[in-house]
Amino acid sequence: MSSKDETPGTPESPLRKELPEEVPAETPDTTPLAEAEEPGSPEVQPEQGGPAVATGRQRLVKGLWPPRVSRAQLIVALLLFGLGFGLAVQVASNSDSDGALRGARQEDLVRILDELDDRTQRLEEEKQGLEDQRTELENSSDQAEEARKQTVEKEKQLGILAGTVAAQGPGITLTIDDAKGTVEADMLLDAVQELRAAGAEAIQVNGVRVVAGTYLTDVSGGVAVDGNKISSPYRFKVIGKPQDLEPALNIPGGVVQTLEKEQATVTVERSDKIVVDALRPAKRPDYARSSSQ
16 A cells, blocks of 8 residues: 555544534524414514514504505595495485385375376477477468467467466465464475476466566565565465376375375365466566567
């Protein structure tokens, strides 16, 4: 054997002494992160003198609070809130009306349907009348004379609606006796609107003509119609088709039932001749003029 060969037990060579000693590798921390962050476990403290290290829970809370809301997100949220509120109100309104009809008797439902049919028929008759007038104007040999006749007739009709001309015809008399003073202006206004919807062409209340611009207000001891005080009993003279006017007042939850809940006495009488003679002065407009002039 050569002298360079090393034998067991011989001292280390100079080359071996120059190499550093082997450093054992550190054992990695295999503790799961979830175990270190379990609820109730103590927070991991940084080593003495080292920077603070946030836990996973702290980072999550910091990311969620305070919330970062942009202007666009805020506007969208407000719009969605408004839309949801409107839908809720609409659903509640429909539920109330459906509940009222669901609880009505069969005779009441039949009466409501008849009234709707009558209103539809009146609108169809009005439409047919206008079409007939147009046909007469188109086919008349003397269109100027025909136009003059229709103008005079239209003037009378408008005078009745405006209250400047007296009127008579079939209709009803509605009498409301308010002995306890519980009837208010809005209840009488509901009666006027219901009568108009049923086809009333002329209305007079205690000597005051009711027109398109009529308003009712509560005053001491009664109600004022266009500033004219009237008191109980309130008597409505109404010209129109009695078969339409009376049922319109007696529908379930309508004018008569509402007034009777206020302990008022309501009577409706049909007549072949109702005279509405309370007049309104013809008022000339200050600025409006006929376009034909």
